[in-house]
Structure formats: C-alpha cells, structure tokens
Amino acid sequence: MVVLVIGVALLAAGAFGALSSLTISRSFTEPHPGEYVSAEIVLNTTSALVISSPSANGGVVHAQDLDLVNSTNIGTYAIPINAHGAGSDTYTRLTGDYYYIAFASTPPGATIVATPLSLGIIRYGALALLGLVCILAGIVVAVVGAIQKSPTRVAPQT
Numbered sequence: 001m002v003v004l005v006i007g008v009a010l011l012a013a014g015a016f017g018a019l020s021s022l023t024i025s026r027s028f029t030e031p032h033p034g035e036y037v038s039a040e041i042v043l044n045t046t047s048a049l050v051i052s053s054p055s056a057n058g059g060v061v062h063a064q065d066l067d068l069v070n071s072t073n074i075g076t077y078a079i080p081i082n083a084h085g086a087g088s089d090t091y092t093r094l095t096g097d098y099y100y101i102a103f104a105s106t107p108p109g110a111t112i113v114a115t116p117l118s119l120g121i122i123r124y125g126a127l128a129l130l131g132l133v134c135i136l137a138g139i140v141v142a143v144v145g146a147i148q149k150s151p152t153r154v155a156p157q158t
Contacts, residue, residue, distance in 0.1 A: 001142065007134025023114040028107055036108050037066070038100040045116045049091040051100055052111045058102030060091055071103035 028036040040063060041049065049060060059078025061069050069077045079098070083090040102108040 001138065005138075007131045007136075007138050009131070023112075025112040026110070028102070030107070034071070034103055034105060036102045036104065038110075038112055041098040041100065041112065041114055043094050043096060043098070043114060043116075046093055046095050048115045049094055049098070050088050050113045050115070051091075052088040052113070053109045054089045055102030055104050055108045055110060057104065058100065058108065058110075059089075060094075060098050060100050063097035063099060066099050066101070069101055074101065074103065 023041075025039055025041070028038055030036055036055075036058075041060075043049070051060070057071060057074060059074055059081075061074075061077045061079065065077045079091055079094070081089045082092045100110065100112050102110065
C-alpha cells in the first residue's frame with residue numbers, strides 16, 4: 001500500500017511540474033482586417049511549439065518580421081514546420097521571440113502550446129514515469145498479498 005501511495009504522489013508531482021512549464025495561448029488581436037496575430041511567444045530556452053487547428057493561410061514568424069508579413073508572402077517568412085499531424089503543426093528547437101499569424105475572414109480557433117525542452121522538463125517526465133512504475137508495483141504487491149492472505153482450503157476426507 002505504501003508503494004502505491006508513493007507512486008501516486010510521484011506521478012502527481014511529475015505531471016504538475018511538467019504541466020506548469022507549458023505556455024498555452026488562444027487569444028489573437030486583429031491589427032488589420034483579416035489579419036490575426038497571437039500574443040508574443042517568448043522562448044528563453046530551446047522549446048517546441050505546437051499549433052493545434054492551424055489556419056490554412058498562417059504560420060509562425062520571427063518577431064522582427066511581423067511588420068513585413070502579409071497574406072501573400074506569409075510562406076516566405078513562416079518558420080518551416082517540423083511535423084504535421086492530428087490537426088496540429090509542430091515546430092522544434094526554437095529559441096527567441098515569435099508570433100503566430102493567420103489570415104482569415106474570422107478569428108482562428110488555433111491553440112498555441114509552447115513546451116520548453118530543458119533538463120527540468122525531462123526530470124518532471126522521469127518523476128512521473130517513476131510514479132507510474134511505483135503504482136504498478138504497488139498493485140502487483142497488493143494482489144500478491146491478497147492471494148497469500150486468502151485461507152487455503154483443505155479437501156474433505158472420506
């Protein structure tokens with residue numbers, strides 16, 4: 001039982017630490033009609049950036065290029081996507097200041113998630129994994145203990 005409780009505590013601590021390091025944004029401003037710009041995305045450590053439900057005509061641009069971008073040249077200034085799948089665009093190994101910009105007739109429904117790829121986030125992940133292992137070990141120990149405590153039946157003699 002103690003192993004199970006320790007496992008739950010480790011899992012909770014690891015998950016909380018990992019989730020608290022994420023930056024999530026869903027708000028956009030409209031500086032020009034049909035142009036939607038996210039809040040500035042400041043990445044002080046090497047990070048991954050995931051844009052869920054990205055706009056068909058949009059992308060992540062360096063902050064210094066924001067005033068140069070329009071709907072016809074977004075492809076020139078947009079940072080290349082590292083992976084696309086499940087309705088999300090993923091950008092990796094980013095450091096610096098960026099914006100997500102979308103050109104559309106209505107505000108985008110995109111969600112921007114920045115995840116630092118630092119040693120700290122790896123430690124939180126390892127802590128959560130250790131917690132999961134302890135939970136599984138606790139369950140196994142509890143089942144084995146329950147089996148050993150059950151009374152053994154003696155066959156009746158005739």
